[in-house]
Amino acid sequence: MTGDFALWxxxxxxxLLWLTVTLTAYVVADRISAATGRHPLANPVxxxxxxxxxxxxxxxxxxxxxxxxxxxxxxLLGPATVALAIPLYEHRKTVTxxxxxxxxxxxxxxxxxxxxxxxxxxxxxxxxAILIALAPKSVTASVAMGITSALGGDPTLxxxxxxxxxxxxxxxxxxxxxRLGIKDYRxxxxxxxxxxxxxxxxxxxxVSEVAGTFAGIAMGLNAFLxxxxxPLALALLR
Amino acid sequence: MILSLTLLLLCQLAGEIVARAFVLPVPGxxxxxxxxxxxxxxxxxxxxxxxxxxxxxxxxxxxxxxxxHLSLLFVPAGAGVIGRLDVLAAHGLALAAALVVxxxxxxxxxxxxxxxxxxxxxx
Numbered sequence: 001m002t003g004d005f006a007l008w009x010x011x012x013x014x015x016l017l018w019l020t021v022t023l024t025a026y027v028v029a030d031r032i033s034a035a036t037g038r039h040p041l042a043n044p045v046x047x048x049x050x051x052x053x054x055x056x057x058x059x060x061x062x063x064x065x066x067x068x069x070x071x072x073x074x075x076l077l078g079p080a081t082v083a084l085a086i087p088l089y090e091h092r093k094t095v096t097x098x099x100x101x102x103x104x105x106x107x108x109x110x111x112x113x114x115x116x117x118x119x120x121x122x123x124x125x126x127x128x129a130i131l132i133a134l135a136p137k138s139v140t141a142s143v144a145m146g147i148t149s150a151l152g153g154d155p156t157l158x159x160x161x162x163x164x165x166x167x168x169x170x171x172x173x174x175x176x177x178x179r180l181g182i183k184d185y186r187x188x189x190x191x192x193x194x195x196x197x198x199x200x201x202x203x204x205x206x207v208s209e210v211a212g213t214f215a216g217i218a219m220g221l222n223a224f225l226x227x228x229x230x231p232l233a234l235a236l237l238r
Numbered sequence: 239m240i241l242s243l244t245l246l247l248l249c250q251l252a253g254e255i256v257a258r259a260f261v262l263p264v265p266g267x268x269x270x271x272x273x274x275x276x277x278x279x280x281x282x283x284x285x286x287x288x289x290x291x292x293x294x295x296x297x298x299x300x301x302x303x304x305x306x307h308l309s310l311l312f313v314p315a316g317a318g319v320i321g322r323l324d325v326l327a328a329h330g331l332a333l334a335a336a337l338v339v340x341x342x343x344x345x346x347x348x349x350x351x352x353x354x355x356x357x358x359x360x361x
Contacts, residue, residue: 053320109348
């Protein structure tokens with residue numbers, strides 16, 4: 001065994017290397033995002049994940065080995081979700097005043113996200129087994145995978161579709177709603193949190209704290225409503 | 239900062255316990271968020287007697303520090319997707335079309351409903 005190889009065997013087995021790769025990719029992607037004035041196409045999640053993916057591909061590292069290190073970052077999603085209470089509390093007056101608009105937008109948005117997702121796919125000939133995995137795509141990954149598993153779908157496919165939806169929503173929201181001339185950041189944040197869960201919420205926090213707060217609320221409420229609506233929608237399709 | 243992180247973790251832990259014990263359809267951290275919200279209300283109703291980091295803005299800074307880099311936290315899961323794009327193989331184009339159409343319509347429907355109702359109730 002050569003010295004170089006022994007060093008690689010050591011490094012590739014410690015959390016240090018993969019944690020550092022994750023943070024470095026994010027720092028680079030975030031710098032690019034900041035340098036472009038937070039341009040939607042410079043989405044830091046999108047660019048950091050292909051950079052990490054490329055490193056894993058070139059070094060032929062299995063994802064499970066990578067995750068041993070990256071799990072420390074992944075773990076922080078829990079405390080970050082809890083921390084959403086802080087901007088929510090600070091903006092509580094704005095939030096309580098918007099209860100009516102939020103509930104109406106939740107019901108309409110959640111139904112549209114679900115119906116148009118499976119409707120478009122069905123029109124394009126996607127089989128029913130895959131529609132189950134597609135249905136909860138707008139919901140945060142852990143809940144979406146739970147919904148799919150409970151209905152006998154493939155949770156891995158759901159995870160892929162959820163992440164892709166999040167990135168798409170985060171990229172689309174600013175140009176789309178700018179074009180429509182929407183200036184209400186409560187509405188904009190709520191829409192992106194509903195349609196594109198946490199990745200959309202991360203985008204909303206880049207734009208404004210009010211948007212981020214409303215995105216966080218929409219993400220939580222939609223997880224709940226989608227869990228109720230998906231079985232109904234799939235029953236209607238059959 | 240450590241005290242603030244501990245509080246966030248305690249809320250998450252309590253949230254997980256409650257969510258599992260009562261088999262709630264919402265994830266533990268979301269219950270934890272509700273708990274922290276309750277604690278913040280309680281803190282400002284009865285100030286005094288609490289450790290300084292919970293009242294001097296340290297908790298707020300710690301939480302917002304995490305939220306400012308929310309994007310980072312999706313990188314490990316996202317990197318897993320790159321390796322599993324093969325699951326899209328047979329229906330990749332149809333699924334991509336469904337995601338684009340549905341995400342755009344969901345954004346537009348949500349935003350217009352929000353604005354219409356806000357105008358209707360005059361807020």
